[in-house]
Amino acid sequence: xxxxxxxxxxxxxxxxxxxxxxxxxxxxxxxxxxxxxxxxxxxxxxxxxxxxxxxxxxxxxxxxxxxxxxxxxxxxxxxxxxxxxxxxxxxxxxxxxxxxxxxxxxxxxxxxxxxxxxxxxxxxxxxxxxxxxxxxxxxxxxxxxxxxxxxxxxxxxxxxxxxxxxxxxxxxxxxxxxxxxxxxxxxxxxxxxxxxxxxxxxxxxxxxxxxxxxxxxxxxxxxxxxxxxxxxxxxxxxxxxxxxxxxxxxxxxxxxxxxxxxxxxxxxxxxxxxxxxxxxxxxxxxxxxxxxxxxxxxxxxxxxxxxxxxxxxxxxxxxxxxxxxxxxxxxxxxxxxxxxxxxxxxxxxxxxxxxxxxxxxxxxxxxxxxxxxxxxxxxxxxxxxxxxxxxxxxxxxxxxxx
Numbered sequence: 001x002x003x004x005x006x007x008x009x010x011x012x013x014x015x016x017x018x019x020x021x022x023x024x025x026x027x028x029x030x031x032x033x034x035x036x037x038x039x040x041x042x043x044x045x046x047x048x049x050x051x052x053x054x055x056x057x058x059x060x061x062x063x064x065x066x067x068x069x070x071x072x073x074x075x076x077x078x079x080x081x082x083x084x085x086x087x088x089x090x091x092x093x094x095x096x097x098x099x100x101x102x103x104x105x106x107x108x109x110x111x112x113x114x115x116x117x118x119x120x121x122x123x124x125x126x127x128x129x130x131x132x133x134x135x136x137x138x139x140x141x142x143x144x145x146x147x148x149x150x151x152x153x154x155x156x157x158x159x160x161x162x163x164x165x166x167x168x169x170x171x172x173x174x175x176x177x178x179x180x181x182x183x184x185x186x187x188x189x190x191x192x193x194x195x196x197x198x199x200x201x202x203x204x205x206x207x208x209x210x211x212x213x214x215x216x217x218x219x220x221x222x223x224x225x226x227x228x229x230x231x232x233x234x235x236x237x238x239x240x241x242x243x244x245x246x247x248x249x250x251x252x253x254x255x256x257x258x259x260x261x262x263x264x265x266x267x268x269x270x271x272x273x274x275x276x277x278x279x280x281x282x283x284x285x286x287x288x289x290x291x292x293x294x295x296x297x298x299x300x301x302x303x304x305x306x307x308x309x310x311x312x313x314x315x316x317x318x319x320x321x322x323x324x325x326x327x328x329x330x331x332x333x334x335x336x337x338x339x340x341x342x343x344x345x346x347x348x349x350x351x352x353x354x355x356x357x358x359x360x361x362x363x364x365x366x367x368x369x370x371x372x373x374x375x376x377x378x379x380x381x382x383x384x385x386x387x388x389x390x391x392x393x394x395x396x397x398x399x400x401x402x
Contacts, residue, residue, distance in 0.1 A: 005281070006085075008080075010044060010049055010077060014051040014062050015064075018062055021119065021122075022060055026118055026119050026122055029125065030055075030114075030119055031059050033125055033315060034055035035055040037071075037108050037112055038055075038108060039068060039069045039071070040069060040071050040108065040112050041065075041069030041103075043074045043102060044074070044075070044077055045074055045075065045077075050064070050069075050072070051063065051066075052065065052066050052068055053119075071103060071105060071109055071112075072102040072103035073099050073100070073109050074099070074100045074101075074102050075093060075098060075099045076098065082278070082374070083116060084120045085120075086120065087281050089276055089278050090113045091113075091276055091277060092276070092277040093278075094106060094109070099402065106399035106402040107396060109399075110316045113313070113315070123311070124312055124313070125314070126308075126313065128306070128324075129325070129326075131307065133162050134162070135158070136158045141159070143305075143328045145159065146167040147168050147169070148168065149168060149234075153237070156168075163308060164310040164340055164341045164344030165305045165330070165340035165341070166234075166237060166340075167336060167338045168234055168336065168338070169332075169333065170335055170336065171234070171335060171337040172291065172337070177293070179221050180291070180293055181293050183216070183222055184216075186219065187213045187215075187255055188210060188213070199212040199266060202262065202264040203259070203261045203263065209262060209267070211256060211257060211259060211262070211266065211267040212255065212257070213255050214254050215253075215254075216253040216254055216255045216362060217248050217249070217253035223247045223248070223253065224247075225247070225253065225291065225362065226244040226364060231291075231337070234337055235289065238285070238339055239285070239287075243366060243369065244364070245365040245366065252365070254362070254363045255362050256360065256361055256363065257360045258300065258301030258351050258358040260353070260354050260358065261350075267350070268301075268348055268349060269348040270316065270318050270347060271324065271345055272347065273342060273343045273345060282371060283368070284342055284343045284368075285368065286343075286365065286366060287339050287341060287365065288339065288341075289337060289338065289339040289365070289366070290340075291335075291361060291364070292333065292337070292359065292361050293360040293362065294334050294356075294358065296331065297329075297331065298329070298352050299352050299353035301349070303329070303348055305340065305344055305345070305346045306344070306346070307326065309345040310345075317347070321347075
């Protein structure tokens with residue numbers, strides 16, 4: 001465990017610390033959702049010590065052992081500590097091969113993520129019916145509102161802080177937008193399966209299709225985006241403490257393409273946090289900016305958010321569940337720019353149309369001074385590239401292998 005975080009004793013935590021937190025109301029916050037999933041046990045590698053979390057009587061009970069558990073997950077002491085400290089996540093542990101399903105369905109472990117974050121950190125579980133977001137004047141906030149560059153900075157900052165995302169229209173246009181599109185097509189032409197610089201999926205015919213490239217900072221126009229005054233203005237809305245990523249590094253500037261008919265891979269991301277592979281406690285708040293090359297729409301593949309969800313925990317939901325209660329589509333056009341906090345829940349459902357143009361976006365990132373990979377890796381998303389061919393498994397297929 002990194003120096004900033006306390007080393008935990010597995011037995012002491014479950015016998016004393018966690019029961020105290022449950023008695024203070026955290027168990028009640030998690031109980032309703034946990035009841036849909038059944039009981040979950042953690043078993044430590046090596047010594048076999050185990051504890052079971054059981055939703056019962058409107059709270060969560062903790063029992064020693066795993067005999068009563070519907071789902072049993074085996075992991076190292078370090079990985080378990082990471083969950084408690086919000087450094088690890090169930091998806092990240094499964095993608096990294098650091099958690100093994102020993103009984104039941106490992107997707108139940110993924111489903112428990114929101115409950116675990118509530119138990120360990122006190123974050124309540126998101127309930128769209130109870131979210132009450134307010135504008136600066138106290139009126140109800142319109143979560144579908146968009147802005148332009150010369151709108152009032154305080155209004156824009158308040159919207160981003162409250163909703164967790166903001167869309168700014170007509171930032172790029174004309175020849176400038178065409179140049180960015182041309183650079184994206186050059187990157188598409190250079191990408192190869194297995195280059196470790198791209199994500200791929202498969203369509204219904206079994207054909208590999210490109211979903212994302214990770215090294216777009218090599219292109220002249222894209223590599224200079226961080227220095228663009230318009231981009232810097234939008235980034236400043238998220239807070240002056242956030243630092244731009246290095247455009248020359250992998251994942252410093254990426255390009256994604258929505259593709260129709262993808263049946264394998266992560267072309268259509270499930271509802272997720274950008275810190276969903278791990279590292280939240282070190283890397284958030286962070287900012288992720290999208291420069292839309294083509295419109296984001298229902299037909300071409302949109303980008304949807306759960307307003308205010310960056311202050312909550314949220315259960316797993318499939319990408320196909322486009323109309324989650326309370327979700328909002330940013331409905332952007334080509335040349336628009338959005339920025340969102342990395343821990344706001346968002347999803348990318350598949351395009352509804354079979355003919356394009358489909359959404360294509362440039363992604364750039366901003367991070368706090370503390371940001372780093374707590375296990376010393378390069379980037380948390382690296383574990384999502386299966387083997388060496390660039391294919392990415394979706395969460396359900398991955399859990400079936402655990």
